[in-house]
Amino acid sequence: MPDTAQSALDRAIAAVPVERFHGADGHAVRPCTPASVTHRHLQMLDVQPGANVLDIGIGSGLSAALLAEIAGPQGHVTAVDIEPHLAARAADLYSEHGHKVTVVVSDGLLGHPSQAPYDHILVGTTPPAIPDAWLQQLKPGGTLLCGVRIGLLPGAFAIARVTVDAHHQPHTVEIHHGGYTPMIAAYPLAPVTRAVHPQRPEQSLTAVGEHEQCLADALLASLIETPHIEAAPAAGPEYFHLKNWLVATAPSDLLEATLDQGNGTGIGSLAPDGTAHAAVATDEHFIADRPDSPALARLHALVHRWQQAGAPRTHQLRARLLREGDAWNARVSATT
Structure with a gap:
């Protein structure tokens, strides 16, 4: 991450108290992604001032507030959640504390095409598979960071960082250790x-x-x-x-x-x-x-x-996206 982007993230972290969104005891919203994880994933996303960003899965609201601080007055952040009460809670906090975030109640699997194309999409949940709509709504060279399933087992969760090419196809795919809670959607665990x-x-x-x-x-x-x-x-x-x-x-x-x-x-x-x-x-x-x-x-x-083999870490595994209809499945193999 360039120093300017790191500085922007550091300033955002200093400007947005975690307690504002997580509550003093950290239990304001459950499940709640730890702030340290949110900070790490924003570092991986590498948002620049002036960026247009989509945040899917509002949760506590912390990530969109941080994104708004990083994107600055020339940027734009749209936060989408299917749960009206989470969206309303976050919208009230954004209004109260001056965070420039547009809140939308909608199915995050569809993205939010009216504000596309996006420089970055952050998804704080794990879909059954990555919708192609998310890749289509990115600018060429744009970055998606989201929870993914890397196998059929219930616990086979990870984090994917995907950039797209000029045709909105996966250009680079990285899989990292970690995970987000499942999106409200049916999970095809068979067979x-x-x-x-x-x-x-x-x-x-x-x-x-x-x-x-x-x-x-x-x-x-x-x-x-x-x-x-x-x-x-x-x-x-x-x-x-x-x-x-x-x-x-x-x-x-x-x-x-x-x-x-x-x-x-x-x-x-x-x-x-x-x-x-x-x-x-x-x-x-x-x-x-x-x-x-x-x-x-x-x-x-x-x-x-x-x-x-050197006890390879998750990000050292060979990662790829496999298209199935209008969605992409993340998979890893031990060949690096």
């Missing part, structure tokens, strides 16, 4: 198979592919009944890069599980004798059906491959 423990519904498992329900049920049971637990080598933030790398490698038996030990991503399948073997990595543990589980051995091998 996946989901199991929920009948006595403990807070524990569940989702397997990629259209499997027999009994497979998902057996895999979940194998991780709950007498699990083997050991320390994971990729703890804390490292885990999320490992998780995205696993999504990128796309093993055929990839799964995601919510267990007492936390949320994890791993693999699982039935042995020829019908025994279910599963293993998942969380940000603290490896959890498997037993110490000598074939699934655990495979998961160890996958983690070793990731480490041998």
Whole structure:
């Protein structure tokens, strides 16, 4: 980011108190994106004074207020949200504190063509797929930053930074660790198979592919009944890069599980004798059906491959957008 743009962002952060939008306790709007995340994403967006910007998903209202400060008196910021109460709350705050933001109640999947073309579009939510309308409403060379799904698993979320060419096609695509809450829209998770423990519904498992329900049920049971637990080598933030790398490698038996030990991503399948073997990595543990589980051995091998490759971060994965009708799906692969 050029020094002038960084200075503009710094001045905006100083001029717009977080508490104004998040409340003194940070719970004014839920879910609420942490201010540090909003600041980081605005840095990635690299807005210049005088820019025309579209902010989809108003949330607390903080991001559009910051954008208005950066864009300045010669710029223009339009904020769109489908929820009337969020839009009204933000509009009142903008009016009270002199933030130059036009608030629109509308379906953000459509963008807002009447103010296009935009230099930048910031989307503080995750759509089912990136609507082509967003790319069409950008100026050539314009930038989109939004939440995306990078795979079929429920937790396969990330952040995409996309620039468009003169024909409004993706020119550069970067995928970064992080994520926004899902947009109010139906999520096409199929083909996946989901199991929920009948006595403990807070524990569940989702397997990629259209499997027999009994497979998902057996895999979940194998991780709950007498699990083997050991320390994971990729703890804390490292885990999320490992998780995205696993999504990128796309093993055929990839799964995601919510267990007492936390949320994890791993693999699982039935042995020829019908025994279910599963293993998942969380940000603290490896959890498997037993110490000598074939699934655990495979998961160890996958983690070793990731480490041998230099433990690539999410932004180092090969990223691309794949068109499907009038929308684009974000995908990553382990080949850099």
